[in-house]
Amino acid sequence: MRVKDIMEPLIDYLSPDNTLKEAVNKMRVSRRSEKEIGVKGMIVLDQDKKLVGIVSIKDILRTMIPAYMSYTELGEFTWDGMLENMAKRVADKKVNEFMTKNVITVHEEDPLMECADVIVRHNLQRLPVVDKSKNVVGMVYVRDLYYAIVKTLLDTEA
């Protein structure tokens, strides 16, 4: 099997000009499957549908933490309500200010092993799948790869 055999279609994406609040809302209402609503990450495409970044809930969490806390360990000295205050303060930040810009992708014709290697090496949850002209054609999630493994093991046993 190749990546294109297990990938899921690309449904929703963010624009670099979306605000953090808009991004959170888009991710909340995005349909993951028939039953589930809400995703934990989304790719960012510019006007020409070119891939420019990816946003995960961890990127959003990171944006909440004030920059000065990265210089030294100050976590013990925070207070009740601080996170909520910060969330309101950064609500209008643009997606291109907090997205991960170095997006790792796989090609639709790549073998699954390459996909697994990349996901484990970089500790990823999702990978955009691109075609020859670098357009995003779908997404591969950790669970898709896992299902592929499950299928292989359990189908041969049966």
Next chain:
Amino acid sequence: MTAETTNQVVINSTFWAATLIFLIAYAVIVSERVHKTIVALIGAGLMLILKILEQHEAFHIEEFGVDWNVIFLLISMMVIINIMRPTGFFEYIAIKSAKLAKGEPLRIMIIFSVVTAVLSAFLDNVTTVLLIAPVTLLIADALEVDPVPFLITEVLASNIGGTATLIGDPPNIMIASKARLSFLDFIIHLTPVVILIMIVYLFVLKLIFGKRLKTRQELKERILTMNETEAIRDPVLLKKSLFVLMLVIVGFILHGIFHYEPATVALCGAAFLLLISNTRNPHHYLAEVEWPTIFFFIGLFIIIGGVVKVGLIKWLSLKVLELTQGNLFATSMLVMWFSAFASAFVDNIPYVATMNPLIIDMAHQLWPELEAVKLLHKPELMPVWWSLALGACLGGNGTAIGASANVIVVGMAERSGRKITFLKFMLYGMPIMILTVIVSTLYVWLRYYVF
């Protein structure tokens, strides 16, 4: 040497080559187009490869070469601080101070300024503000007040405090080494005026911010409930570091009496702390030394050595003497005020590296019969050294680029979403710089020329 030959500078092609290297290197350093360390090393390389300065002179001759005293003092203090930094000492002090101030903004501003000044007097200014400023931003967030006045007043205090001792600021380290001044000399001559300046400074802070800084009682509670002991991440290493730091400071105080160089004291301190820190691998502590700064010094010393050797510095000193007519009070004042404004806009390290040999050359012209320490410590010359130190250190407060600590704080504020523009910094810094140099002027005048 007769008086006549000392007054002559041979202007030949070597003179021009060295002068050109010096001028271009300094211009590129000021332009910031290329990293200053690279510029200094290229300049040094040119001085050597063109044989303006022999490698032997650059490496082994005190008059022309690298000042290893400065280099090893800097490296050793950096190693000690690298071991101390992760213990949480600075964060502990900052949180404790905020609690002592009972969360009152003006009191926090004043106590933080004093703490920053005292720490900067014994440790380097950049490390001090790098660790105090994040806590300041946190405290300002907790109190829901604008952090910018706190950050700026802190960094100004850091530059003032750094002026107080031999190890407080790189210009002082360089002056001490060249002029053979001891730690105690600095304590006797500079610490009193710095304390005076701090008192004036704090008074000004109270005047400006006394009515403006307000917060609510429930926000102060956030500070009061913080537990500063949680900041200490390695209590054992902290105790060891403080013990060694204390030994080093005692060593500094005694170095003049026992005829040790400060670098010897610091080097032994760093080695001893490495030993008792029980580290199996000192790589990390040594790698964290700010090598670009160290190599910047090395390159600069060689460039300066070149222009000293060809006589450019002597030529400049003759011009200064012409200007001041040998009047030493005028020289002190000129040196102090010129240094202050020069250091506000350009790096004070290359500036002082140039001024040191210039002042020594000037002294040679004035008292050709004296040599070595007798010349360097001539009572009439001493106020010139102190004026240079005061001008170069306090001048760093003038603009956002005047001192490395300023650059660090401005950068940190920006990343935390609080931009401090060049003009905004100058609005605080320039008046304080002028005020502190006026206090220094009065001090030098009264102490060395009136009484």
